[in-house]
Amino acid sequence: MIKLEGVASFAAVLEAGSISEAARRLNLSKSVVSERLAELEKAVGANLLRRTTRRLTLTEDGAAFAERAKRILNEVEAAVTDVAERRGSLAGTLRISAPVTFGRMHLGPALYPFVAQHPELELTLDLDDRRVDAATDSYDAVVRHGPLESSRLVAWQLAPSRRLLVASPGYLAQMGIPATLEELKQHRGVYYANRGAADWRLQGPSGIEIVRAHIALRVNNGDMMRDAAEAGVGIALLPTFIVGEAIRRGALAVIEIGFHAEQEAIYIAHPEGRRVSARLRAFAECVRAAIGTPPYWDEWAASPEQG
Incomplete structure (x- = not known):
């Protein structure tokens, strides 16, 4: 048999x-x-x-x-x-890939109650910053930050994602607060190591400007970039879901020079042509509801605590 x-x-x-x-x-x-x-x-x-x-x-x-x-x-x-x-519950397996920092900081806390409410659901959350292939790596869906890279994926936006130039108050007190692109170039930068050249793409009235500061550190983890900026290593360009809480408590300050990073998105994507299960839809709705509109981390970034 x-x-x-x-x-x-x-x-x-x-x-x-x-x-x-x-x-x-x-x-x-x-x-x-x-x-x-x-x-x-x-x-x-x-x-x-x-x-x-x-x-x-x-x-x-x-x-x-x-x-x-x-x-x-x-x-x-x-x-x-x-x-x-039919019994009003979710059952079966659900395998999701997500970035390490976003998963640890925001996805996990959103999903713990979801998992507890559905005891017949078996959720596997694989945190990895590499760009996995949802189809060949047998994931039901991937959660990602940035542009959608594969035409074989169908994406649903979970939240918009803003990126800000930030540095510690101590660093800015010592090195000065840049007010123009030319002044920004004279500073030390903390960069994401997997994004090719150490450049910042900033959008302003005249279009896109490519800015490169002096490279102080390159690392392939958003948590470490934020921590380095807090420690006074240099200026970092990071999404608010990573730095919002640090801005709120005053550990990081936002640098305003009249230019901003292009807005990206946090999305969940599944392979094209695959049946979308009720458990995947429930997963996406749970995360979207937990994030809120606007995302709660944007509200953190907009409301620094008064010391």
């Missing part, structure tokens, strides 16, 4: 590209996944995967089986979801 868990393990191996990675995503041991594959092949009566020391490839029988196996799993999951929705 063919067991559904074996079919699920087979599909996971195809998506992950290896048994070890499939085991990690399924939260199982490698030996368990291997046993399930062996049982499936015995039940089917054919070898589905060709194993070499470097990779796994589908046999001819495996390729024929794979297409129907995926449809079977999708139908089973849809049936489970439909039953749960």
Whole structure:
């Protein structure tokens, strides 16, 4: 008899590209996944995967089986979801990828009550700043900050995202507050390491201006950029969801020179053509409601505490 868990393990191996990675995503041991594959092949009566020391490839029988196996799993999951929705609850799995800083600071606190309210829902939140592929990495959706980069994704905006030039009051007292682009260039800058050249793209009355200050630090983490700015390392251009609270408590000051960064967005995106489940819609609505309109971190940035 063919067991559904074996079919699920087979599909996971195809998506992950290896048994070890499939085991990690399924939260199982490698030996368990291997046993399930062996049982499936015995039940089917054919070898589905060709194993070499470097990779796994589908046999001819495996390729024929794979297409129907995926449809079977999708139908089973849809049936489970439909039953749960009829009972007014959310059930099944939901796998989301999100940036580290946004996930830790804002996504987690928004979702803890959501998870508690839906005990039949199994949510996996994978925090990673790399640009994952929602389709090939088997995510139901990705939460991202910035421009939408893939035409294969359908995106829903969760919130607008403003970016501000900020520095510590101590740094500005020592180095002076820049009032023009030329003065800004004379300062030290804290930059995001994965965005190519150490430049700030600022928009003003005459259009886009590219500004480069003296590079003091490059790092691929928004938390560390904010902390460096607070420590007086230099000026940073950061979204308000990272620096709003620091501005409110007076640890960072906003630098106004008549130019501003282009507005970006925080969005959730799913692969084009994929059925949007009720649990994914509920996830998005939960996050959007928790963020508010305007986002609560923009209100923090606009209302520094009086010391």
